[in-house]
Every structure is written in C-alpha cells, then in structure tokens.
Amino acid sequence: MQMPTSIAFLLLSTLLLSFTFHASGLTLIQLPRNKRTLTFRSGQQLIYRNSLSSASLPPTLKTGDICLLKTFPDPHGQYDDIGIGVYNEESMYAIRILAHHNSELYKTLEGGELTDEEIVYSIFSRKLRAAQSSRLSLGLPSPSTDSYRLLNGEGDGLSGLSLDVYGPTLTVAMSSAAYVEIHKETIMRCLKDVLECEDVVWKRTENRLMQDGFVGEEEEEVVVERKEQNIILENGIKYYIQPVGSQKTGFYTDQRSNRELVSGLAEGKTVLDLCCFVGAFSLNAAVNGGAKKCTGVDSSKDAVAAAQKNAELNGVDNCEFIAMGIEAYMKDAISRGLEYDIVILDPPKLAPTVKSLERASRKYHALNRDALKLVNKKSGGVLMTCTCSSAMSTMNGGQYFLNTIQRASLAAGREITLHGRSHAAACHSTSPLEGSSNYLTAALIGVAAEE
Numbered sequence: 001m002q003m004p005t006s007i008a009f010l011l012l013s014t015l016l017l018s019f020t021f022h023a024s025g026l027t028l029i030q031l032p033r034n035k036r037t038l039t040f041r042s043g044q045q046l047i048y049r050n051s052l053s054s055a056s057l058p059p060t061l062k063t064g065d066i067c068l069l070k071t072f073p074d075p076h077g078q079y080d081d082i083g084i085g086v087y088n089e090e091s092m093y094a095i096r097i098l099a100h101h102n103s104e105l106y107k108t109l110e111g112g113e114l115t116d117e118e119i120v121y122s123i124f125s126r127k128l129r130a131a132q133s134s135r136l137s138l139g140l141p142s143p144s145t146d147s148y149r150l151l152n153g154e155g156d157g158l159s160g161l162s163l164d165v166y167g168p169t170l171t172v173a174m175s176s177a178a179y180v181e182i183h184k185e186t187i188m189r190c191l192k193d194v195l196e197c198e199d200v201v202w203k204r205t206e207n208r209l210m211q212d213g214f215v216g217e218e219e220e221e222v223v224v225e226r227k228e229q230n231i232i233l234e235n236g237i238k239y240y241i242q243p244v245g246s247q248k249t250g251f252y253t254d255q256r257s258n259r260e261l262v263s264g265l266a267e268g269k270t271v272l273d274l275c276c277f278v279g280a281f282s283l284n285a286a287v288n289g290g291a292k293k294c295t296g297v298d299s300s301k302d303a304v305a306a307a308q309k310n311a312e313l314n315g316v317d318n319c320e321f322i323a324m325g326i327e328a329y330m331k332d333a334i335s336r337g338l339e340y341d342i343v344i345l346d347p348p349k350l351a352p353t354v355k356s357l358e359r360a361s362r363k364y365h366a367l368n369r370d371a372l373k374l375v376n377k378k379s380g381g382v383l384m385t386c387t388c389s390s391a392m393s394t395m396n397g398g399q400y401f402l403n404t405i406q407r408a409s410l411a412a413g414r415e416i417t418l419h420g421r422s423h424a425a426a427c428h429s430t431s432p433l434e435g436s437s438n439y440l441t442a443a444l445i446g447v448a449a450e451e
C-alpha cells in the first residue's frame with residue numbers, strides 16, 4: 001500500500017526538522033499545521049501539552065528554555081512563524097508564548113544571536129513599558145491613586161507574573177510560573193531598571209507553582225531593600241501597607257472601582273462591611289461617601305488592627321472594626337434586630353475549583369441570606385455581594401452566582417433586584433481570548449423595603 005504524498009512529506013519533514021536549532025541559536029519547536037496551531041498564531045498564549053503530541057521536541061529541552069515556535073513546512077517548504085515561547089517539562093501549559101510572530105518584539109529577537117537571559121530581559125522590559133503606558137492611559141497613577149495592578153499576567157502578555165505597585169517606590173511581584181522563578185534574577189534586574197523602584201517584594205503563588213512543577217527551597221517571600229512602613233493612596237484614601245507576611249500582596253487593588261461605586265451611594269447611610277480586611281470599603285464610604293457610620297468585620301485580628309490604624313490615619317471617627325467571624329457576627333446582629341442601609345459582603349475565595357462549586361454555593365447561599373436579612377427593612381437598601389472565585393464568577397456566564405443570590409433572597413424573605421454587575425478594576429487587564437480570567441464579580445443588589 002502506498003502512503004499519500006502529503007503524509008509522507010509530513011513524516012519526512014518531522015524527522016528532518018526534529019531537534020534542530022534556528023540560525024538565532026534558539027531551540028526550534030515545530031507544530032503541526034492545523035486549526036489549533038492557528039489559535040496560537042492569533043494570540044493564544046498557553047499551549048497545552050496535548051497540542052504538542054506531534055510537535056518536534058528536542059530531547060535536551062528543559063523547563064525555562066526559550067524556544068522559537070514555527071509550524072512544520074507545507075509541501076512547498078513554506079512554514080508560518082508562531083512566536084517565541086518558554087518551555088515547561090511538567091506543566092499542563094507546556095509552552096507559554098511570550099512574543100507573538102506579528103509583534104515588533106518578535107521581529108527584533110528572531111534573527112539575533114541572543115542568550116535566553118538577553119531574550120527574557122528584552123521581552124520583560126518591553127512588556128513592562130507597554131503595561132506602564134497602558135496604565136497611564138487609564139490615568140494611573142493619579143493624584144488620588146498611586147497603588148494599582150501594573151501588570152496582570154496574560155492580560156499584559158506575560159503569563160505567570162503579576163505586579164502591584166504601592167506608591168512610587170514599592171513593587172510587589174507575584175510569580176505563578178516555574179520559568180518566572182528560573183529567570184528571577186533577570187526579571188528582578190528588569191523590574192529595577194524599568195520601574196526604577198527602590199523596593200521589590202517577591203511573592204510566590206505556591207499552589208500554581210507546584211502545578212507548574214516548581215518546588216522552591218527558599219522562603220516564600222524575598223524582600224529587596226524593604227522600607228519599614230509604606231503609606232499608599234487609593235481613591236484619595238491613605239493606607240499603611242505591609243506586604244510582607246500579609247494576605248496576598250497586602251492590599252486588594254482589584255476592588256478599587258467597586259469601592260468608588262459604594263462611596264457614591266453612601267451619603268448619610270449606615271454601612272456594614274463584611275470581610276473588611278484593612279477597611280477599604282468602609283473608608284471609601286466614610287471619607288469619600290459621607291456615610292453616617294460604618295462597621296467592618298473580619299476574622300483576622302491583624303487586618304482589623306490595620307483597619308483601625310487606617311481610620312485614624314484618615315482622621316475618621318465613625319468607623320468601627322470588629323475582629324470576628326462574619327457568620328457569628330451576622331447571627332448575633334439578626335437576633336439583636338440590627339439593620340444597615342448598605343451591606344458589603346466580600347468573602348475569600350470559597351470555590352477554588354469547578355468541582356467545589358456546589359459546596360461553595362451552599363456557603364454563598366447562607367452568607368447572602370443572612371446579609372440580606374440585615375438590610376434596612378423599613379426603607380430598603382443595597383447589598384454589594386462579591387465572589388472572587390473564578391469558577392463561581394464564570395459558571396454559566398456568571399448566572400450560577402446570581403441564581404445562588406436569588407435563592408438566598410427567598411430564604412431571607414427579601415425581594416431583590418439586580419442593579420448591575422461589575423468586575424475587577426480596569427488595571428486588572430485580561431486577554432480578550434481569556435475571558436474566563438474575570439475571577440471577580442461584584443453584584444449590586446437592590447433590596448426592597450418590607451411592606
């Protein structure tokens with residue numbers, strides 16, 4: 001039986017072109033010419049391992065190696081450029097594309113004889129500058145906000161790294177990919193050169209790094225030239241910030257626009273801020289919104305102590321902060337007949353995976369039911385209810401979360417309406433192709449007065 005010419009050609013080219021190196025010195029990986037490869041050419045950044053089943057993979061290739069990506073040639077010897085990527089031996093993301101074929105960056109790097117470090121430096125410095133100018137176009141930094149997400153992983157074309165800036169001198173880097181750890185020295189140099197920041201705190205997202213096959217021996221955080229205390233500014237409000245040893249980066253920059261939304265509703269109102277962390281929703285309502293009184297509740301004693309200090313820093317005396325589980329607080333408040341005009345509910349990630357959705361939904365149901373019971377019965381009011389679980393935010397286009405709240409309203413015996421849904425602040429950019437990275441939802445719920 002004779003083999004069709006096209007298949008014979010493909011096999012021959014696979015054999016001939018496997019394990020080759022491009023003139024640039026970069027390891028060349030070739031992918032089959034098919035529909036999936038087209039998505040990588042058109043902007044997709046993550047190449048799953050199963051897409052590489054018939055790709056040419058040099059046996060010497062190891063995690064962190066920079067590689068040049070092209071298709072196999074067609075019968076006329078023509079191939080298509082895909083981009084420059086970084087390889088991982090263990091992760092389900094076998095290759096993360098760092099520069100696509102149609103970018104100026106790719107054109108500059110493809111031909112040059114550069115080391116992996118030089119390429120990483122060029123890519124990171126170019127993308128950092130691009131992220132800076134995109135934040136400038138969002139008006140960041142501004143006289144009222146000097147703390148925001150400067151770089152958001154795939155949203156800024158650098159899968160595996162996020163950066164928050166806290167004022168002009170402090171940057172917190174969060175790494176979630178093995179290659180970022182492997183090239184850390186180069187990336188650090190780049191951060192210092194481009195951002196001209198004095199202090200960098202390096203944090204690891206351990207679970208994601210483990211999935212990427214990276215188990216570090218160092219401490220979780222590496223601090224470079226750390227200052228004792230920093231004061232940052234967001235929406236005109238000051239906060240003490242201590243990223244080392246704190247939750248996440250020490251401040252949640254993703255809720256900035258939702259805090260603004262709440263402050264616009266707060267004039268003369270009473271506010272309950274559930275899971276208040278360092279008090280940012282309360283302070284926005286009190287300082288910018290003119291709220292009558294704010295009560296913040298959080299189970300972390302450190303966070304509550306920080307919230308109190310932040311209230312003093314802003315000269316506010318109508319905010320109280322209570323260190324307590326919100327479940328117990330709400331039960332007690334309901335039994336005492338306490339009511340609030342505005343309730344904010346911003347719990348931690350309760351559904352880390354799609355598998356855990358059902359269990360998490362029961363928890364969201366109970367929390368929202370009790371939060372709704374605490375909204376002013378005589379005049380009605382609003383509940384801003386949040387989820388920072390990607391699975392919850394994206395399941396059925398977010399409808400799953402809203403259904404849970406609707407069921408909670410029935411259990412609470414309150415009539416509700418949805419005024420709107422918002423997400424993370426604009427500086428938390430996402431790739432248009434990765435819509436599911438919209439992990440945060442804040443639903444603004446109107447709660448009717450009881451007749």
Ligand SMILES: C[S@@+](CC[C@H](N)C(=O)[O-])C[C@H]1O[C@@H](n2cnc3c(N)ncnc32)[C@H](O)[C@@H]1O
Pocket residue numbers: 251252255274275276277278279280281297298299300303324325326327346347348349388
């Ligand atoms: C997503 S953060 C809240 C961020 C905050 N709303 C802000 O705007 O910065 C979740 C917070 O919930 C707190 N937390 C976790 N479980 C809790 C519980 N059962 N009761 C009260 N607070 C809790 C954590 O300490 C953390 O501060």
